[in-house]
Amino acid sequence: xxxxxxxxxxxxxxxxxxxxxxxxxxxxxxxxxxxxxxxxxxxxxxxxxxxxxxxxxxxxxxxxxxxxxxxxxxxxxxxxxxxxxxxxxxxxxxxxxxxxxxxxxxxxxx
Amino acid sequence: xxxxxxxxxxxxxxxxxxxxxxxxxxxxxxxxxxxxxxxxxxxxxxxxxxxxxxxxxxxxxxxxxxxxxxxxxxxxxxxxxxxxxxxxxxxxxxxxxxxxxxxxxxxxxxxxxxx
Numbered sequence: 693x694x695x696x697x698x699x700x701x702x703x704x705x706x707x708x709x710x711x712x713x714x715x716x717x718x719x720x721x722x723x724x725x726x727x728x729x730x731x732x733x734x735x736x737x738x739x740x741x742x743x744x745x746x747x748x749x750x751x752x753x754x755x756x757x758x759x760x761x762x763x764x765x766x767x768x769x770x771x772x773x774x775x776x777x778x779x780x781x782x783x784x785x786x787x788x789x790x791x792x793x794x795x796x797x798x799x800x801x802x
Numbered sequence: 803x804x805x806x807x808x809x810x811x812x813x814x815x816x817x818x819x820x821x822x823x824x825x826x827x828x829x830x831x832x833x834x835x836x837x838x839x840x841x842x843x844x845x846x847x848x849x850x851x852x853x854x855x856x857x858x859x860x861x862x863x864x865x866x867x868x869x870x871x872x873x874x875x876x877x878x879x880x881x882x883x884x885x886x887x888x889x890x891x892x893x894x895x896x897x898x899x900x901x902x903x904x905x906x907x908x909x910x911x912x913x914x915x916x917x
Contacts, residue, residue, distance in 0.1 A: 726905060733891055733911035735845075740905050780845065782906075789835060789858060790895075790906055794844035 694719040698781050698793035706801050709771050713796045715781030716763040725757055725764050726790065728780040735780055738766070771800045804828075806909035808894050814915045815884055823879040823912045827896030834877050835895045835906060836869060845893065851877065884916045 696717045705711055717725065724742045728735035739748045741757035741764060748755050752771075757764045768775055778797050782790040807826040815821050827834050836848040847861035851871045862868070866884075871877040881888055891913050897906040 728908075733913070734893065734908040737905045737907060782845075789847050789850045789861075791847065792837070792845040 694783075694785065694791050696781055696783050696791050696793035698779075698796050700796060701794060702797045702799075704799045704801065705771060707771060707773060709800075710767065710769045711771060711798065713766040713768075713779050713781075713798070714763060715765070715793055717781075717783045717791075717793075718762060719783045719785050719791055721786045722759070723784045723786055726782045726784065727755055727764070727766050728782065730778040730780055730795070731776075738779075768798075773800045773802055776800045806894055806896050806907055808892075808909035808912050810912055811910060812913045812915075814917060817886060817916055818883055820880065820882045821884055821914065823881075823892050823894075823914070825877045825879070825894030825896075825909060827875065827877070827894070828907060831896035831898055831907075832874065833897045833904075833906070834871055835897075836877070836879050837893045837895065838890045839893060839911075840890045848879070848892075881914075884914075886916045889914055889916045 699714045724740050726740050727738040729738055739755045744757055744759040752769045755766045776799050778795040780795045781793040784790050809824045832853045834851040837845040838848055839845050849869045850858040866882045869879045891911045893908055893911045895906040895908045898904040
């Protein structure tokens with residue numbers, strides 16, 4: 693069965709801390725892995741990863757994919773309260789549906 | 803349009819009634835997805851449309867759920883004889899689906915409450 697598993701499910705840290713969110717997957721016909729941030733209703737796109745070992749970076753956020761070990765991490769440095777959200781990982785199978793993980797609920801306390 | 807548009811944004815309905823949720827994808831996107839998100843849960847895949855191909859309906863939870871996509875653009879998700887367990891946020895997304903490397907963009911969702 694295809695599955696995407698995120699960990700931890702919930703994380704509470706203080707402003708300024710660095711966090712690492714994990715996503716492991718077992719899917720057939722892997723094409724790409726995507727990270728989304730969900731604050732209210734609509735998930736907003738963060739990164740798409742297709743190749744192993746190439747870091748994608750946007751400001752304080754970065755992500756990398758390991759296609760041999762079948763996982764990805766999302767790093768957030770110098771966290772701010774505005775980073776509080778649910779972070780979703782999804783894997784695209786072929787040109788087909790996106791399979792989502794359960795999400796990691798990140799809370800940044802001031 | 804500039805983004806994925808969903809309507810209504812909120813819907814309260816009585817148990818047993820039928821509801822229709824609408825999704826207007828980004829212009830030019832050939833792939834359209836419906837997901838459901840219950841409170842505190844991840845995204846549950848419902849159905850996927852890609853161009854003129856037969857939709858992937860493997861995620862529809864029961865035969866009370868159906869969806870169509872007219873003219874390769876707007877999609878309607880219909881839930882018949884709604885039940886309280888249908889209460890959730892229904893999210894629509896679209897992408898350039900004929901490439902495996904295209905990101906999907908989400909609408910703001912429809913929050914459905916069945917009372």
